[in-house]
Amino acid sequence: MGKKSALHINEIIQSYELNETFIVECIRCEWIIPCDCEKNLLDEEDIARLMLIRDLKNDLGVNDEAVPIILHLVDQIHALQARVKQKFEYDKSGRFSRNAKKLLNKIRGGGR
Secondary structure, eight states, X not given: OOOOOEEEXXXXXXXXXXXXXXXXXXXXXXXXXXXXXXXXXXXXXXXXXXXXXXXXXXXXXXXXXXXXXXXXXXXXXXXXXXXHHHHTOBOTTSSBOHHHHXXXXXXXXXXX
């Protein structure tokens, strides 16, 4: 797996029109964890979370108490998506994998 790209906070401020106070507050609240705290580097996931938090607060009026709850739910959704994707992997012939067939059978009520 390749190394994730990371940007310095100053680059993020310029590229994504986020202000430094907002970014520092998100880090202080531990809504994001920089990939390198000493160098103030944030990766793509951190930047996506910053933009989500900005949209939640500015566009939807979400308060600070609700932000970590929403972020936790988003994280759970991503984890569930990964699990579903893994369960429904296709084998090389283009057919569902054995795990996917078992899960589909269970969903249909046949796999008790």
